[in-house]
Amino acid sequence: MSMRAIRILSRNIRDSFKSVFRNFSLSLASISCITITLLVVALSIVLSFNVNNFTKLVEKDVTIVTFLDVDIDEAGREEVLTELKKINNIDKISFESKMEIADEMMDANETYKNIMSDWDEESSPLQDTYLVKVKDIEQIEKTANQIKKIKGVNIVKYGEGMIEKLVSTFDLVNKVCYGIVLALIIVTAFLITNTIKITIFSRKREIEIMRLVGASNINIKIPFIFEGLFLGLLGSIIPIAVTIYGYKAIYTKMDGQVFSSIIKLVKPMPFVFEISIILVIIGMFVGMFGSWQAVRKYLKI
Amino acid sequence: MNLIVMQGVNKRYKNGVNAIQDLNLTIEKGEFVFVIGSTGCGKSTLIKMLYREEKPTKGKIIVGGLNVAKLRNSKVYKLRRKIGVVFQDFKLLPKSTVFENVAFALEVLGLPKDEIYHKVIKVLELVGLKHKAKNYPNQLSGGEQQRVAIARAIVNGPKILICDEPTGNLDENTSMEIMTVLEEINKLGTTIIMVTHDRTIVKKLKKRTILLDSGRILKDYKKGKYVDESNKNIK
Numbered sequence: 001m002s003m004r005a006i007r008i009l010s011r012n013i014r015d016s017f018k019s020v021f022r023n024f025s026l027s028l029a030s031i032s033c034i035t036i037t038l039l040v041v042a043l044s045i046v047l048s049f050n051v052n053n054f055t056k057l058v059e060k061d062v063t064i065v066t067f068l069d070v071d072i073d074e075a076g077r078e079e080v081l082t083e084l085k086k087i088n089n090i091d092k093i094s095f096e097s098k099m100e101i102a103d104e105m106m107d108a109n110e111t112y113k114n115i116m117s118d119w120d121e122e123s124s125p126l127q128d129t130y131l132v133k134v135k136d137i138e139q140i141e142k143t144a145n146q147i148k149k150i151k152g153v154n155i156v157k158y159g160e161g162m163i164e165k166l167v168s169t170f171d172l173v174n175k176v177c178y179g180i181v182l183a184l185i186i187v188t189a190f191l192i193t194n195t196i197k198i199t200i201f202s203r204k205r206e207i208e209i210m211r212l213v214g215a216s217n218i219n220i221k222i223p224f225i226f227e228g229l230f231l232g233l234l235g236s237i238i239p240i241a242v243t244i245y246g247y248k249a250i251y252t253k254m255d256g257q258v259f260s261s262i263i264k265l266v267k268p269m270p271f272v273f274e275i276s277i278i279l280v281i282i283g284m285f286v287g288m289f290g291s292w293q294a295v296r297k298y299l300k301i
Numbered sequence: 302m303n304l305i306v307m308q309g310v311n312k313r314y315k316n317g318v319n320a321i322q323d324l325n326l327t328i329e330k331g332e333f334v335f336v337i338g339s340t341g342c343g344k345s346t347l348i349k350m351l352y353r354e355e356k357p358t359k360g361k362i363i364v365g366g367l368n369v370a371k372l373r374n375s376k377v378y379k380l381r382r383k384i385g386v387v388f389q390d391f392k393l394l395p396k397s398t399v400f401e402n403v404a405f406a407l408e409v410l411g412l413p414k415d416e417i418y419h420k421v422i423k424v425l426e427l428v429g430l431k432h433k434a435k436n437y438p439n440q441l442s443g444g445e446q447q448r449v450a451i452a453r454a455i456v457n458g459p460k461i462l463i464c465d466e467p468t469g470n471l472d473e474n475t476s477m478e479i480m481t482v483l484e485e486i487n488k489l490g491t492t493i494i495m496v497t498h499d500r501t502i503v504k505k506l507k508k509r510t511i512l513l514d515s516g517r518i519l520k521d522y523k524k525g526k527y528v529d530e531s532n533k534n535i536k
Contacts, residue, residue, distance in 0.1 A: 004411035213406035214382035
């Protein structure tokens with residue numbers, strides 16, 4: 001029984017191979033259809049993954065700078081820290097004293113160095129700060145307000161409004177990309193169904209004869225499903241090549257970043273292969289689904 | 302043993318045509334039956350229901366122990382493996398050789414390669430086409446193509462062979478050749494039901510003959526009892 005199943009299956013695979021090449025012009029139509037879709041899908045995935053990456057990077061970089069009162073003492077600083085730790089949304093807290101800030105500024109700029117070099121702990125007009133990282137960027141405003149209420153806190157700064165806008169824009173781009181990918185997959189599945197329907201129409205007779213000599217429905221479907229799978233595989237070759245070489249080229253050309261060093265592109269190395277796998281899977285799925293749908297029509301009597 | 306039983310069968314097409322009305326028929330194992338009648342009398346519908354290309358609207362049809370009227374679409378193959386079907390237009394795969402066309406029927410059953418080879422050669426010998434095994438259908442005459450189709454229909458040893466006007470496209474001599482092959486197969490134990498409008502054949506062979514008219518059985522001539530009454534039936 002199982003030997004029989006293996007024989008039937010291997011014959012099915014052989015026949016589906018043959019038929020891809022025997023009906024090559026029609027196969028080519030299906031293949032190019034898959035190719036074009038997968039190219040756009042690849043583009044959308046690249047865009048979406050990178051935007052996702054941008055979001056993460058920006059989120060990581062967002063800091064609430066908490067300036068403490070100028071005349072705060074050691075005990076006061078400790079008190080503020082204890083209060084900060086009570087706030088839920090806070091992830092990490094680091095302290096930067098006014099002298100450290102002065103050093104940083106002097107390193108960065110010669111003019112500052114001249115002015116600031118004779119400041120000491122007492123005379124410095126700078127303020128000690130806590131640098132606060134938050135867990136949830138969407139809640140940043142609320143958290144900032146909570147911090148502001150703490151006794152000993154002077155000013156709270158976090159690039160108000162800008163950050164949320166940026167993040168929500170990224171979020172939108174991401175959703176649009178997912179939408180495009182999903183829509184494309186559905187549209188292609190339909191297109192493939194129709195293209196393969198045309199192919200199969202020319203093989204209606206073959207299906208009729210298969211049914212006539214006692215091939216079960218599954219038996220008839222399997223070669224067509226495998227054929228769809230091959231079409232999907234062949235259709236994903238060009239998009240994969242374009243993704244791998246294209247993305248690497250873009251990455252090198254842009255030096256791995258967009259606008260500033262904060263917004264970095266996803267490194268190409270495992271990334272392009274991950275996309276390739278996604279493309280192959282989508283291609284095969286769409287091809288198989290299309291064939292299966294198309295052949296179903298001829299099995300209903 | 303009754304191989305085919307039809308009881309109270311009605312077939313009404315969606316366009317309102319009543320093709321078969323209240324038809325009762327039994328066919329025994331080993332019989333050779335002609336189904337005749339004028340165009341539109343329902344003879345094609347009758348045998349299409351036997352190989353489940355059409356479903357009856359009402360009634361019971363048993364073919365080789367299977368209730369065809371209730372057979373689900375996905376189980377049709379079980380019936381098709383018990384019967385062979387031959388058509389007027391042969392229905393051969395043009396891109397496959399004679400051998401491949403016949404072997405096709407065994408490949409879908411998952412038989413091993415050498416078994417397929419032996420069975421195909423044997424059946425091609427029976428229909429007298431062993432020497433043309435490597436030819437393609439378009440290299441054969443109509444009669445030869447029909448013999449390939451017959452070979453394909455009987456290669457898996459079905460109990461029943463259904464023929465839908467197998468000589469419809471052939472001249473008289475070739476038709477008689479085909480009939481000789483069919484009689485040979487019948488002698489080997491296969492029950493044959495053949496739809497035809499070729500009364501010369503029916504007259505000559507004197508088999509059991511069922512005359513249909515407007516979807517009903519008008520006459521059921523026993524073996525050797527057929528008399529041509531066609532002139533009376535013309536309306």
